[in-house]
Amino acid sequence: MSASDDRQRDLIATLDFHVAAGVDVMLDEHPHDRFNEADAPVRAEAPRLETQPAIAETRPRLELPPRGEVATQVPTRTYGQSAAAKPGEAAGDARARAKDVTSLEELEALLAGFDGCPLKFTAKNLVFADGDPTAKLMFIGEAPGADEDRIGKPFMGRSGKLLDRMMAAVGLDRTSAYVTNIVPWRPPGNRNPTPQEVSICKPFIERQIELADPDLIVCLGSPATQAITGTKDGILKARGRFYPYHVAGREIRALATLHPAYLLRQPLQKRLAWRDFRTLRAALDGKA
Numbered sequence: 524m525s526a527s528d529d530r531q532r533d534l535i536a537t538l539d540f541h542v543a544a545g546v547d548v549m550l551d552e553h554p555h556d557r558f559n560e561a562d563a564p565v566r567a568e569a570p571r572l573e574t575q576p577a578i579a580e581t582r583p584r585l586e587l588p589p590r591g592e593v594a595t596q597v598p599t600r601t602y603g604q605s606a607a608a609k610p611g612e613a614a615g616d617a618r619a620r621a622k623d624v625t626s627l628e629e630l631e632a633l634l635a636g637f638d639g640c641p642l643k644f645t646a647k648n649l650v651f652a653d654g655d656p657t658a659k660l661m662f663i664g665e666a667p668g669a670d671e672d673r674i675g676k677p678f679m680g681r682s683g684k685l686l687d688r689m690m691a692a693v694g695l696d697r698t699s700a701y702v703t704n705i706v707p708w709r710p711p712g713n714r715n716p717t718p719q720e721v722s723i724c725k726p727f728i729e730r731q732i733e734l735a736d737p738d739l740i741v742c743l744g745s746p747a748t749q750a751i752t753g754t755k756d757g758i759l760k761a762r763g764r765f766y767p768y769h770v771a772g773r774e775i776r777a778l779a780t781l782h783p784a785y786l787l788r789q790p791l792q793k794r795l796a797w798r799d800f801r802t803l804r805a806a807l808d809g810k811a
């Protein structure tokens with residue numbers, strides 16, 4: 524491997540690190556020392572020391588390779604570069620396209636080719652779904668994390684393992700449920716998806732529910748509960764409740780519960796989730 528290959532690999536690793544940490548937009552190709560710009564306002568109480576050379580003059584300027592060499596590695600898309608120019612337009616575009624697909628496979632292919640959500644350009648993979656799409660029960664989480672992004676399936680990391688244990692406690696597993704998220708791409712740095720990102724992706728999850736046609740939905744955590752049920756209540760108020768959900772001319776129910784990631788941080792709250800999962804079991808048995 525040549526020195527320039529090494530340099531390119533290091534540069535890409537640095538960019539990967541920044542994207543994973545949530546720095547997902549590149550404003551310029553070169554770093555700026557904002558403290559030392561010639562036209563920076565100089566505060567009266569802090570006069571510039573003319574006897575010292577400016578920092579930028581003593582430090583060699585970092586020359587990056589021409590843009591084209593790393594362009595495929597640098598996810599710098601913004602709404603302005605997507606197929607639809609603004610979040611509102613992207614959501615409208617998503618709705619129009621989602622209406623046209625007639626199977627889950629077509630929906631997945633549509634999402635794979637959809638450029639309207641900027642998260643797509645920072646994520647490694649589309650995370651569409653796991654489990655049995657013909658199951659009558661559908662779990663909906665928030666957005667993929669690092670493990671899901673790497674593997675391309677929802678709930679693969681620590682919260683996924685906890686979700687599996689919670690399901691097993693009421694006699695369920697991924698062969699008896701369909702599992703997905705309201706947003707199918709990982710937000711950089713595991714931040715929460717923004718309201719704009721959720722609204723762009725919402726037509727897709729709505730169509731996914733319609734095509735999977737479950738009898739019961741379980742919303743994991745507040746963003747999924749609010750996006751699916753429309754409630755503005757926080758999750759501690761919403762959990763344990765059934766909300767009506769209208770799909771393809773019929774009314775089904777959506778049960779809100781706590782997100783496994785929250786339970787990993789607040790293990791005492793598992794007792795509340797356990798109550799919700801017993802309610803879920805009762806509903807599946809026709810007793811709630």
Ligand code: URA
Nearest residue numbers: 664665666667677678
């Ligand atoms: N959290 C989610 O909401 N979804 C996943 O797929 C993983 C973690």
